[in-house]
């Protein structure tokens with residue numbers, strides 16, 4: 001949630017993710033950097049690629065990605081391709097889609113799908129009801145600033 005807020009402060013979409021080892025150690029973290037103009041700069045995608053370079057297959061399988069928003073299909077695919085373990089998200093893609101629609105944001109060019117539709121072997125937990133309002137507020141703040 002802090003990384004998502006940090007992204008928002010930098011003028012980017014409020015999404016943040018943390019990669020945690022099986023032993024509970026924070027290995028890497030990131031937030032959206034699509035304001036650069038590269039719409040693939042999602043933190044979940046970056047973490048998947050980071051893990052492929054820095055972790056063994058066993059370490060990847062035992063790791064968990066905690067993320068403010070459920071992985072999009074691109075990131076879910078990357079997560080599964082590199083063999084990462086569990087995903088724990090605060091807000092679901094379905095919740096996010098509903099919020100963005102209410103805010104009048106045009107639909108994305110990529111269809112919204114739950115992670116299990118893209119990567120059926122990945123264990124997924126979420127949404128986290130206690131964080132829903134916070135995530136919703138971050139997205140309202142981001143999109144209401146737009147013209």
Ligand SMILES: [Zn+2]
Pocket residue numbers: 042044045071072073074075076
């Ligand atoms: Zn993504």
